[in-house]
Amino acid sequence: MDTILGINPVALFGQLLVGLINGSFYALLSLGLAIIFGLLRIINFAQGALYMIGAFLAWLGLEYWGLSYGWALLIVPLVVGLFGILIERFLIRPIAHEDHLYSLLLTFGVALVLQGVFSHVFGSSGKPYSIPEFLQGVANLGFMYLPIYRGWIIVVSLLVCFGTWWAIEKTKLGAYLRAGTENARLLQAFGINVPLMVTLTFGFGVALAGLAGVLAAPIYSVSPDMGANLLIVVFAIVVIGGMGSIGGAIITGISMGVIEGLTKYFYPEASNTIIFMVMVVVLLIKPAGLFGKEV
Amino acid sequence: MKAQGNEKLRVSDLHAFYGESHILHGIDLHVNQGELVTLLGRNGSGRSTTLKAIMNMVGRRSGSININGTETMGLAAHRIAHLGIGFCPEERGIFSSLNVEENLLLPPAVRSDGMSLDEIYQMFPNLYERRTSQGTRLSGGEQQMLALARILRTGANILLLDEITEGLAPVIVKKLGEVLIQLKRKNLTILLVEQNFHFAAPIADRHYVMEHGRIVEEVQQAELSAKTELLNTLLGV
Structure with a gap:
């Protein structure tokens, strides 16, 4: 019995699994974007490029410096976060008092430069x-076979997303972030x-992209345009979820x-x-996004 | 004038700008320890801007602001509060993404002798009952209590209070008056921006009257009855 009511469960679960994995990456990236947007009021167009750098650092680490995957998972997000801190401190901060459009364009430029350098x-x-x-x-889960690494991606990103949500909603530090x-x-x-706080928040949001990059390295091919491809979808997700809530970014990412x-x-x-x-429909019905606040 | 060492806040020749517009034109004022001083004036006369300028929350400033003995013109905005000053903004500034207790605990302690959470809840029992509610679900009066309680917990001994009675029911205004008298007894120093002259008159030690970004009159408590006519003209009441 291969099909039930015309549905092939193996193929369906297979696609669901792919969906959950993509959703995990969407959630990690849109969560980072939402945190950064909350405090800096800019959409960080460089998020995809930093995800790409995360994957490349993992690859470089293994190829040239003998850095194992486990260590990469810890160290690469820190390095990417530090890189983000430099971007905020020396590029975004000096123009922060101007219209936010300038910062947004700046991050777009940073993304193009990074992508170009890595291509070169x-x-x-x-x-x-x-x-x-x-x-x-x-x-073997009984109803399907689950490649362990794919399960690992889902578990790690859910833990990180939930941990971040908890830290923001339930701790004193998170209260500062919400108030800010x-x-x-x-x-x-x-x-x-x-x-x-703005600098550290930017660093953390960007570190999430770095972490997603390391997680992605073993299943997607590590290439300079991997971030640009993903980011377009993530922006659509951000529009759907709205910029209002951290939980919203996570839920929208996974469900999309x-x-x-x-x-x-x-x-x-x-x-x-x-x-x-979905984005078009949401924009027509609720322009601020599913979890966004009407302005 | 009282002795120099008694002075908790002194503002000299303060100018402030929002973009191109020149809002404050050389403000001079001082508040002594334990004094309650009001800034009176019509809307738009620059009273709120004066408080914000003291907290370094406006664009460009010049002049001198001395808080608890420290010159603050060169200090970053987040350093000011730590000199022992607490600010209660006109719009109350209750955070909607924080519950009542989170709002209460948000500002870091700036001195060691602030009121404890228990004392706060004793003074404002309503806040205790609603401590897990979303901050902005409180009534206007409760939000005002919260905005005030929030800075009392930090131990700030200079309070800048902006229009705390605005839009509130008479019974709440009366309660706020009692709270201010209690705070005065604790020897706190208070600079109060107030529209409601009848609220401020009986509890204040001195009044400054502002007009067009300048201080145009200083009135001692004892001179109130003699200067009633002048005040009525200046305030347009």
């Missing part, structure tokens, strides 16, 4: 990165070093991945456009 140095072909040994193999998102000037008048996966099974022709169609 490494060529545009994809680099292979093998799945680390301890995450190789397949688990609402009224940074008043928070600063209470004695909080908001400029420092799943919807994309389901579309691949039921109507593959639309799978590349379904997210954009």
Whole structure:
């Protein structure tokens, strides 16, 4: 019995799994964008390029410096975060008092420059990165076979997303971030070093992209344009979810991945456009996004 | 004038600008320890801007602002509060993404002798009952209590309060008056921007009257009855 009611469960679960994995990356990237947008009021167009750099650093680490996957998972996000801190401190900060459009264009320029440099140095072909040994193999879940590394991606990104959500919604540090998102000037008048907070927040949001890059290296090919391709979809997701809430960014990211996966099974022709169609519908019905606040 | 060492806040020749517009034109004022001083004036006379300028929340400033003995013109905005000053903004500034208790605990302590959470809840029992509610779900009066309680917890001994009675029911205004009298007894120094002259008159030690970004009159508590006519003209009441 291969099909139930005309549905092939193996193929369906397979696409659902692909959807969940894509959704995990969408969630990590849009979460980073949402955190940065909250405090800096800019959409960081460089997020995709920093994701790409995360993947490249993992690849370079393994290829040239003997840095194992496990260490890359810890160190690369820190390096990418530090790089983000430099971008904020020396490029974005000096023009922060201008219209936010300038900062947005600046991050777009940074993305193009980074992508160009990596293309020039490494060529545009994809680099292979093998799945680390301890995450190789397949688990039999009864109803489907789950490649362990794919399960790992889902678990790690869910943990990171939930951990970030918890830290923002339930801790004192998160209260500062929420308050700063609402009224940074008043928070600063209470004695909080908001400029420092902005820098660290940018670093953290960008580190999430770096982490996503390391997670992606073993399953997508590591190439200079991997971030640009993903970022277009992530922007659509950000529009759908709205910039209002951290939880919203996570939920929208994962569910859009799943919807994309389901579309691949039921109507593959639309799978590349379904997210954009959802975006159009959401924009027509609720312009601020599903979780966004009306301005 | 009282002795120099008694002075908690002194503003000299303060000018402030929003972009191209020149809002404050050389403000001079001082508040002594334990004094409650009001800034009176019509809307748009520059009273709120004066408080914001003291907190370094406006664009460009010049002149001198001395808080608890420290010159602050060169200090970053987040350093000001740590000199022992607390600001209660006109729009109250309650954060909607924080619950009542989170709002209350948000500003870091700037001195060691602030009120404890228990004392705060004793002074404002409503806040205790609603401590897990979203900050902006409180009534206007409760939000005002919260905005005030928030800076009392930090231990700030100079309070800048902007229009705390605005739009509130008489019973709440009365409660706020009692709170201010209690704070005065604790020897806190208060600079109060107030529209409601009848609220301010009985509790204040001195009044400054502002017009067009300048201080045009200083009135001692004892001179109030003699200068009632002048004040009515200046305030347009």
